[in-house]
Amino acid sequence: MTKPIGIVELQELVLPAQANHHGTLFAGQGLQLMAKAAFLAARSLAQREVVMAAVSRVDFVAPAPVGHGLTLRAWVSRVGRSSMTVCVTGLADLPGTPPEEILKGLFEMVAVDAKGRPVSLDCAYLNQETPL
Numbered sequence: 001m002t003k004p005i006g007i008v009e010l011q012e013l014v015l016p017a018q019a020n021h022h023g024t025l026f027a028g029q030g031l032q033l034m035a036k037a038a039f040l041a042a043r044s045l046a047q048r049e050v051v052m053a054a055v056s057r058v059d060f061v062a063p064a065p066v067g068h069g070l071t072l073r074a075w076v077s078r079v080g081r082s083s084m085t086v087c088v089t090g091l092a093d094l095p096g097t098p099p100e101e102i103l104k105g106l107f108e109m110v111a112v113d114a115k116g117r118p119v120s121l122d123c124a125y126l127n128q129e130t131p132l
């Protein structure tokens with residue numbers, strides 16, 4: 001089976017160690033998971049190392065209680081010379097309940113060489129925006 005490039009799906013579980021004093025996913029942990037998904041999606045499309053240049057936007061749409069499953073979906077929505085915009089959504093669910101969107105964000109990633117300097121991507125054919 002061919003692995004799609006520029007698209008990633010991660011399955012996580014909200015554990016007590018990731019929770020705040022409300023018993024729901026701590027915002028910083030949510031950001032970390034989104035950043036990981038964004039990184040993997042961008043690296044998959046670039047087929048080389050990437051760094052995060054900016055977080056353009058993050059929305060914490062609803063809380064995710066401990067014990068909920070969390071599905072992070074990330075896809076590259078724009079390809080520039082060396083930069084990419086990655087959309088990430090987080091869906092929380094319990095067995096037997098429909099998933100609910102709890103996180104969404106936009107991340108700016110840049111393809112880099114071994115010295116960490118930006119390098120041109122050779123996949124600029126995907127140069128289009130997808131609304132979040």
Ligand SMILES: CC(=O)SCCNC(=O)CCNC(=O)[C@H](O)C(C)(C)COP(=O)(O)OP(=O)(O)OC[C@H]1O[C@@H](n2cnc3c(N)ncnc32)[C@H](O)[C@@H]1OP(=O)(O)O
Nearest residue numbers: 039050051052053054080081082083108110112116117118
């Ligand atoms: C996976 C990780 O954990 S990475 C760790 C956290 N991230 C880092 O440490 C990155 C630190 N930052 C850097 O190394 C540098 O700022 C870089 C590599 C991101 C950019 O280097 P610069 O010298 O600014 O590069 P330059 O000005 O040539 O821009 C390169 C591209 O990045 C884009 N870019 C740079 N900064 C930003 C920004 N803040 N927001 C959006 N895009 C940006 C530019 O628009 C340009 O895009 P293009 O090539 O598609 O036209």
